[in-house]
Amino acid sequence: MDGLLTDAELVRRATAGSDAAFSRLVERHQAAVRGFLRRALGGGWAEADDVAQDAFLAAWRSLRSLKDPAGIRPWLCGIAWRKAKDRIRSSRRGAARDNIWLETADPPAGVSHEDRLSMVAAMAELPPDVRACVALCLADGWSNTEASVALGLPLGTVKSHVARGRARLLKALGGSDDA
Known part of the structure; x- marks a missing residue:
C-alpha cells in the first residue's frame, strides 16, 4: 500500500510521527541521494554512505521545516550537499592541521624532512589496527599492555601488529629489520 502513496502523503504521515512513512521515503530516495554524494565527494562509497546517513538523520529531525512535501527529493x-560541504571542510581543516604539524614538528635527531614525509606516507599504508598500535607503541612510547587496553585488542595482537608494522615501515624506508 505504501508504494501507492505519494511523497507528499508520506511526508505528511512522517511529520505526524510515522517512522514507517519516513523509512519508506528513505527507501524511495536513498539511491538518488547516495549517488549524488558519491559523485560530489569524488566516488568514495563509504564516505558518501556516511554523509547520506547524516543527511537522512538531519532530514528526520527537521522534517517539519519542509515547505513543499512533494519536493522532498531536492530538499x-x-x-546532503550541506553535509557533504561540512565533511569537505572538515577534511581540509584536518589536512591543514596535519601539514602544519609536519612542517613545525621537530624531527628526531638525524631524521631528514624527506624521511619524515616518507614515514607519514608509509604509516598511511598500514591497516588501521596496525597503524594504531604502531602510533601508540613506537611513536608515543606506550607499552604494549597500555595499547592493548586503549585499543581493546588482545596483548598478543598488539605485539604482532607492532612487530609487523615496524617491519613494514623499515622496509618502506629502505632499512632492515635486523634488530
Whole structure:
C-alpha cells in the first residue's frame, strides 16, 4: 500500500510521527541521494554512505521545516550537499592541521624532512589496527599492555601488529629489520 502513496502523503504521515512513512521515503530516495554524494565527494562509497546517513538523520529531525512535501527529493539532496560541504571542510581543516604539524614538528635527531614525509606516507599504508598500535607503541612510547587496553585488542595482537608494522615501515624506508 505504501508504494501507492505519494511523497507528499508520506511526508505528511512522517511529520505526524510515522517512522514507517519516513523509512519508506528513505527507501524511495536513498539511491538518488547516495549517488549524488558519491559523485560530489569524488566516488568514495563509504564516505558518501556516511554523509547520506547524516543527511537522512538531519532530514528526520527537521522534517517539519519542509515547505513543499512533494519536493522532498531536492530538499534531501540539499541537506546532503550541506553535509557533504561540512565533511569537505572538515577534511581540509584536518589536512591543514596535519601539514602544519609536519612542517613545525621537530624531527628526531638525524631524521631528514624527506624521511619524515616518507614515514607519514608509509604509516598511511598500514591497516588501521596496525597503524594504531604502531602510533601508540613506537611513536608515543606506550607499552604494549597500555595499547592493548586503549585499543581493546588482545596483548598478543598488539605485539604482532607492532612487530609487523615496524617491519613494514623499515622496509618502506629502505632499512632492515635486523634488530
